[in-house]
Amino acid sequence: MMIGFLDIQELHENYRQCRLYTRHYAKTFYFASHVLPREKRLAAYAVYSFCRYADEIADHGSAVGDRVQAKRRLADLQNQLRYLYTNSPLMDKKLLAFRDTVFRYGIPENYFKDLLRGVEMDLEKKRFADFAELNDYCYCVASVVGLIMTKIFGASDETALQHAADLGTAMQLTNILRDVGEDYRRGRIYLPQDEMANFGYSERDLRDGNVTQNFKRLMEFQIDRARRYYESAEQGIPMLTNDGSRFCVRLMSRTYARILDRIEKNSFNVFTVRAHVPFVQKLGIALFAAAGFSRNRRSAGRRSLEPFSPIPAEQM
Numbered sequence: 001m002m003i004g005f006l007d008i009q010e011l012h013e014n015y016r017q018c019r020l021y022t023r024h025y026a027k028t029f030y031f032a033s034h035v036l037p038r039e040k041r042l043a044a045y046a047v048y049s050f051c052r053y054a055d056e057i058a059d060h061g062s063a064v065g066d067r068v069q070a071k072r073r074l075a076d077l078q079n080q081l082r083y084l085y086t087n088s089p090l091m092d093k094k095l096l097a098f099r100d101t102v103f104r105y106g107i108p109e110n111y112f113k114d115l116l117r118g119v120e121m122d123l124e125k126k127r128f129a130d131f132a133e134l135n136d137y138c139y140c141v142a143s144v145v146g147l148i149m150t151k152i153f154g155a156s157d158e159t160a161l162q163h164a165a166d167l168g169t170a171m172q173l174t175n176i177l178r179d180v181g182e183d184y185r186r187g188r189i190y191l192p193q194d195e196m197a198n199f200g201y202s203e204r205d206l207r208d209g210n211v212t213q214n215f216k217r218l219m220e221f222q223i224d225r226a227r228r229y230y231e232s233a234e235q236g237i238p239m240l241t242n243d244g245s246r247f248c249v250r251l252m253s254r255t256y257a258r259i260l261d262r263i264e265k266n267s268f269n270v271f272t273v274r275a276h277v278p279f280v281q282k283l284g285i286a287l288f289a290a291a292g293f294s295r296n297r298r299s300a301g302r303r304s305l306e307p308f309s310p311i312p313a314e315q316m
Contacts, residue, residue: 058122142172153245163236170229181271209271
């Protein structure tokens with residue numbers, strides 16, 4: 001496809017906007033992304049911007065009061081995705097960097113269709129009967145993001161895709177456990193209904209923010225499940241390209257997993273205390289991961305990367 005000078009200028013600006021958008025909304029990922037080669041880092045920002053925009057359709061405050069408008073925005077985004085993959089002139093020019101990324105890395109359209117299906121779930125579904133239902137939701141809103149990023153990072157083995165999907169599930173489950181109180185105030189309960197019943201914790205308890213022994217046992221069960229997904233994800237990291245991609249994923253995985261430790265340290269109070277990993281701890285995780293990364297780089301040797309054409313370095 002021929003790209004004219006003006007289109008290239010728009011593409012440069014679009015990538016820059018994606019970087020700024022990611023820096024604003026995804027501080028942990030933005031922190032971790034700097035270990036990536038520049039071309040992969042910019043591609044990750046473009047993908048994140050699309051995914052974040054889609055997520056905001058369901059999570060923005062206006063979506064609660066005006067589901068009709070939210071559904072209209074979702075339908076518009078579904079149309080834009082179709083225009084993008086068919087190179088239609090109807091595609092919004094703000095998606096230029098995103099289009100450049102999906103074609104450069106051969107990312108399947110179905111991944112993004114599943115992502116938008118997850119957004120639709122958030123607009124329609126406020127309770128999950130069991131983990132099977134929740135797992136399907138996690139796949140759509142998070143596991144597919146792991147699959148998308150694996151296409152960008154590169155992997156030596158197709159089995160890496162399942163481990164990447166497991167990391168997405170682990171991180172989404174972590175989000176759910178951290179945000180139990182906040183989600184309830186938005187009218188949503190992601191904890192499986194049958195598991196709440198099994199542990200003797202009612203929706204009224206949730207409404208009142210009761211941190212009972214039953215709730216603690218319920219949360220311990222959920223945390224144990226999330227950690228098993230993190231353990232699976234770790235097995236896939238050595239399959240990724242050793243150019244910073246492994247380091248980035250390991251850093252994200254271990255930083256996010258530490259949120260579970262913080263929930264435990266806060267005595268499972270997820271109603272009035274938000275679990276987060278302090279910046280100093282993030283640096284510690286990064287230094288620990290960097291030690292292994294440096295050893296691997298020395299043993300493997302540095303490989304050359306193909307030049308990335310769209311954006312001159314000085315513009316970033």
